[in-house]
Amino acid sequence: MTPTQDEDSFWKETSEDKRQVDDLCAALQRRAQCNQPMSGFQLKNAELTGIDLVNHGSHHGYVLHNADLYRANLQSAHLFALDLRGSSLMKADLRHANLHCADLRDCNLLGIRLEGARLDNIIWDQQLLQERQGRALLHDGNSAAAIQLFQEAEETYRNLRLHLEKAGLFEQAGLFFHREMVMRRLQIPRYSAKRLLSWLVDLFSGYGEKPLNVVLFSLGLIGFCGLLYFLVGVQQGDRPMGIAFEHSLMSNLMDLLGCLYFSVVTFTTLGYGDISPHGLARPIAAFEAFVGSFTMALFVVVFVKKMTR
Incomplete structure (x- = not known):
């Protein structure tokens, strides 16, 4: 015929x-x-x-x-x-x-x-068919069927990513790698520590595909800790530095800028020593220094991964 x-x-x-x-x-x-x-x-x-x-x-x-x-x-x-x-x-x-x-x-x-x-x-979808269907089922409470679709979506994203990498299309391959990891996360029990850790990695770095996330997190942490230093006070030599309602607006503004400077120095673990924490500022500084050293290492890894493709 x-x-x-x-x-x-x-x-x-x-x-x-x-x-x-x-x-x-x-x-x-x-x-x-x-x-x-x-x-x-x-x-x-x-x-x-x-x-x-x-x-x-x-x-x-x-x-x-x-x-x-x-x-x-x-x-x-x-x-x-x-x-x-x-x-x-x-x-x-x-x-x-x-x-x-x-x-x-x-x-x-x-x-x-x-x-x-x-x-x-x-022209690709931002979310593949199986992912959208799985999310709809998850919203309706059918988690077993949703997980099956998330498995199919993960397999599809991985297959497409590998072919795109071989074709030298690394930008789109990176987007599919991110979706692949999200699908893997959605198959993990919702309230488990493993899923929480995976979500944090996504939030901070997009599973290594979003260096800008690391930069934005760093700036946010520096600003937040700088504000905390301003509220609890730090020490510049013999002079306390922090919010003081009896001082002028300009004096408080200069102290705020000094606290932000101290936050940058602490985050980057430079430690010039011209400003030092005391009292409640000490645990804040210790936390910021620890997170800062980890975040800078993470940024290097993410940046190198993106640039060496």
């Missing part, structure tokens, strides 16, 4: 085995070139090796929404700017395919094969 462009029932028939169809690639290409609708096509296990679905002469690709391409063979396919939103590419074989500028939002990408594929400028 050779389908024609007008046979909508053939393309949307779920029971039809597309593997037995002759000239399936040519028929699908003709339909695309005639700008006929291609939404909801059932192409499970279809043999589409080398198919050309590029809308030549246009920056806008063809539309193949909500298609079922489960285990379809799309090796070496030309899919530039193809709009595949809502389609299932589960276990599809896209080795050496050209997916440049393709739209893969809302797609099921579990088990997809992408060795040697061109993956630059693909």
Whole structure:
């Protein structure tokens, strides 16, 4: 049987085995070139090796929404700017395919094969399909089903990340690594220490993918501790430094700036000695120095990781 462009029932028939169809690639290409609708096509296990679905002469690709391409063979396919939103590419074989500028939002990408594929400028979801579905189930209280979807999401993120790294697309690979680690965290029991630790690592560094988080945390801690020093008081030689309502506004402002300076010196463990803590300021300074030394080491690790990719 050779389908024609007008046979909508053939393309949307779920029971039809597309593997037995002759000239399936040519028929699908003709339909695309005639700008006929291609939404909801059932192409499970279809043999589409080398198919050309590029809308030549246009920056806008063809539309193949909500298609079922489960285990379809799309090796070496030309899919530039193809709009595949809502389609299932589960276990599809896209080795050496050209997916440049393709739209893969809302797609099921579990088990997809992408060795040697061109993956630059693909439009991805910020959260993959399984993650969104898992979060919805978790919100509804179905944690067992949600964890299963989080496992699938983690596997999908990892698979995509590895292929993107091989393609040299490290920025997108880093984003997927972060989502992969978030999915792993969501599978850990909610109130466990391990999950709390994982959340803190995400908060402070984005699992090593967000150096800016480390900088913002550092600035926040320096400012907070500086304010505490101003409230409890520190010592500059023989002169106490801190808030004093009997002093002028300018004098208090200068003391506040001095406390912020002391906070920076303490955080970075420089310890010039011109200002020293006393009383309640001592445990605050000890805590800030400990966290500061750890945070600076963390920043070096995160920064080097980002820069050496």
